[in-house]
Amino acid sequence: MLRLGIVDFDSSHCVEFTRRINGIGVPDDQCVDGGRVVLGWPGTSEMAPERIEGFRPEIETLDVDLVGDPSEMLGQIDAALILSLSGTPHLDRARPFLEAGLPVFVDKPMACRFEDAREMFRLAEEADVPFFSVSAMRFCEEVISFCDNRSSLYGTVHGAVSFGPAWRAEGNPGLFHYGIHPVEVLFSVMVPVADRDGDSR
Incomplete structure (x- = not known):
């Protein structure tokens, strides 16, 4: 089973993705097998900083341990989910995981600059790891x-x-x-x- 880490709690996706991946509080047909969110970093937010404290306790009820810095996840997870509401920090958030050779999912919008998107793909290709962003x-x-x-x-x-x-x-x-x-x-x-x-x- 893949151990997953989530980064940034300013979008409802941090809770909704975790519920479905961990199979807590959703119908069976919405559960996603094969992984478990085990670590999370609440992060900071350019767009909705007030939402972080609202989602933090919900995440903790879903059997997710919190870390003080995303780097603490390295060595303890098999893949990362970057869930920042804004696309601007996605490159900086994804970079350490891609450079460590971990698969990364980046929530929409993947980036707000073409150069950032291209760099994430370059890092993933260089590390030969899956990289994914989708609606x-x-x-x-x-x-x-x-x-x-x-x-x-x-x-x-x-x-x-x-x-x-x-x-x-x-x-x-x-x-x-x-x-x-x-x-x-x-x-x-x-x-x-x-x-x-x-x-x-």
Whole structure:
């Protein structure tokens, strides 16, 4: 079983992900097998520092031990989840884990600068470890059902329009805060296409 560490408690995802991974307080069909959140660092927050103290006691009821610094997790976890509400600190939060050779999941938005995103991928490639960031919209039943039945129901799909919430949040400029959700749906429902060099993307 993978031992997981979570970093930053300013998003409800710290509680909701932990409930599902640790199998506490959620229906069986929402439990995720194979891992357990064992350590957490409450962290700091650019966007909602007041939320940290609200989520901290909830995390502690989910059998998670707290550390005073993310570096204390090294050697005690097998993978890290970076859950900061803002995408700005994600590179700094992910770097020590990637450099230590640990797989890392980064919550949305992955980053607020292209250079930060590219550097996280570079670090993961250099360490030869999995690195992942995604919107949960990709895994919605409606999206999966559409993709599974696309050809039989709709034939060839030549184009699509995807829209979603566009709440703007200070700390995640422009559409970074929720923009990933409709983008993930769009990339999910469109079949891969060949680029001009013939690679499938």
